Amino acid sequence: QSALTQPASVSGSPGQSISISCTGTSSDVGNYDLVSWYQQHPGKAPKLMIYEGSKRPSGVSYRFSGSKSGNTASLTISGLQAEDEADYYCCSYAGSSTYVFGTGTKVTVL
Amino acid sequence: EVQLVESGGGLVQPGGSLRLSCAASGFTFSSYWMSWVRQAPGKGLEWVANIKEDGSEKYYVDSVKGRFTISRDNAKNSLYLQMNSLRVEDTAVYYCVTPANDAFDIWGQGTMVTVSS
Numbered sequence: 001q002s003a004l005t006q007p008a009s010v011s012g013s014p015g016q017s018i019s020i021s022c023t024g025t026s027s028d029v030g031n032y033d034l035v036s037w038y039q040q041h042p043g044k045a046p047k048l049m050i051y052e053g054s055k056r057p058s059g060v061s062y063r064f065s066g067s068k069s070g071n072t073a074s075l076t077i078s079g080l081q082a083e084d085e086a087d088y089y090c091c092s093y094a095g096s097s098t099y100v101f102g103t104g105t106k107v108t109v110l
Numbered sequence: 111e112v113q114l115v116e117s118g119g120g121l122v123q124p125g126g127s128l129r130l131s132c133a134a135s136g137f138t139f140s141s142y143w144m145s146w147v148r149q150a151p152g153k154g155l156e157w158v159a160n161i162k163e164d165g166s167e168k169y170y171v172d173s174v175k176g177r178f179t180i181s182r183d184n185a186k187n188s189l190y191l192q193m194n195s196l197r198v199e200d201t202a203v204y205y206c207v208t209p210a211n212d213a214f215d216i217w218g219q220g221t222m223v224t225v226s227s
Contacts, residue, residue, distance in 0.1 A: 001172055003154065024115065036213035038155070045220060047203060051213035089155050093212045096171040099157040101147075 004029065004090055004102035011108040022090030023071060028100055030071035031034040034093035035064055037109045039077045041086045049088075050075060077107070085109045112136035112216050114206045125217075126196050132189040133207030138182035140164075145209050146191050148202035149220075156202075159191065159213030160209070165222060174200075196225045 005023040012018040021081065027060070029035055038046035048057055050066035053073065058073045063078045077084055090102035118130040119123050130146070146158040160169045160178040179192040189206055201224050210214040 003156075032212075034212040038214070040155075046214070047216040048213055048215050049219075051211045051215075055211075057215070079132065091155070091157070091214065097160050098171070099145075099156060099160075099212075102155040102156040 001094065001099065001100055003084055004092060004100055005088060006088075006102040006105045008103075009106045009108065011110055012077075012080045012110045014082065014103075016078060016080050017076060019077075020075045020107070022073040022075070022086055022092075022102045024073075024092055024100070025071055028092040028094040029068065029073050031095070032093045035066065035068060035073040036091045037064075038089045038091065039084075039086045040089065046089065053060065071105065080109055082109050112208075113164070114216060114222045116204065116206045116218045116221035117144075119204065119223045121224045121226065122196055123128070123227050124196060124198055124225055125226070127192070127194045128196065128223060130191040130193065130204055130206075131172065132225070134187045134206075134208075134217060139182075142144075143209050144180075144189045144213035145207045146180060146189075147207050147214060149174060149201075149205070150199070150202040150221075161189070189223070190217060194226040196223075198225050201225045211214065 035049040040046040054066040094100045113135045115133045139185045161180045177195045183189045203220040206218040207214045
């Protein structure tokens with residue numbers, strides 16, 4: 001149950017695209033198409049942005065997309081906006097009804 | 111409106127106990143798995159425990175096994191987390207969460223637990 005690995009920080013200018021990686025193992029990310037992504041603004045509860053690797057819940061902007069290759073999942077934010085500045089966490093199903101979160105990435109809009 | 115409201119957090123000494131509660135409304139509580147997720151101050155998210163719709167299955171992160179117990183009362187639309195033998199490293203905001211599609215969909219506002227002497 002080791003945390004998934006994410007970069008500590010990623011930054012971009014308004015309008016640019018950025019990607020956040022989430023690296024796990026063959027026991028979690030690599031074994032299931034069940035990675036989810038969360039956005040968290042300071043002092044607020046997390047918000048689900050992507051589930052089942054690439055699906056967006058109702059109300060989440062199309063600018064957010066998810067993908068996976070092997071043991072690494074990625075979240076891409078296109079057309080970066082000031083409101084996207086937040087912390088982002090990935091999470092993967094790890095079998096036997098357990099889950100593991102990523103270490104978190106702070107996104108800064110320059 | 112779907113809502114989850116946690117309560118029961120506070121300051122407790124190491125080795126002490128605390129019981130968190132989560133009141134659910136706006137959805138059919140008895141039809142959903144429920145979870146607790148925590149976040150230590152300035153740190154990342156950590157899944158803590160899950161419980162099946164009828165309470166027949168429970169799962170925990172290794173660090174709380176044998177110390178924490180998740181339970182629910184479907185008649186009261188409530189979720190609980192009994193925390194015993196608390197440690198300083200259990201200090202965190204504890205969120206009540208409704209999972210769906212193997213993701214954490216609806217979150218409460220969280221309740222702060224501080225373990226300190």
